[in-house]
Amino acid sequence: MSLTPKEYELLHYLAISPDKVFSREELLKDVWNYEFFGDLRTVDTHVKRLREKLNKVSPESAAMITTVWGVGYKLEVPK
Numbered sequence: 873m874s875l876t877p878k879e880y881e882l883l884h885y886l887a888i889s890p891d892k893v894f895s896r897e898e899l900l901k902d903v904w905n906y907e908f909f910g911d912l913r914t915v916d917t918h919v920k921r922l923r924e925k926l927n928k929v930s931p932e933s934a935a936m937i938t939t940v941w942g943v944g945y946k947l948e949v950p951k
Contacts (some may be wrong), residue, residue: 873929878903879922882915886937886947895944917943 875883881903887896894902896912904914919937927934938948 873925875922875925879918879925882918883922883947886945890947890949893940893943895945899944915945 882899885899885903896915899915900906900912904927919939923934925938926937931948936948937948938946
């Protein structure tokens with residue numbers, strides 16, 4: 873699977889703290905190094921693309937990136 877550097881960073885960031893919910897603002901600050909929180913759709917777009925790429929490998933892996941409505945995203949590890 874081929875990921876862009878930012879997709880890889882996002883996946884890695886979520887994976888190092890599985891089951892922890894990250895807000896879009898946190899992800900912009902920590903993955904993109906943005907201090908400006910104006911365009912949160914950047915995060916949504918990257919998550920969407922990452923899920924699409926993961927889905928080609930395995931639908932189960934794509935489903936691990938979970939949206940927590942009103943909060944953000946997390947990588948949910950199957951028990």
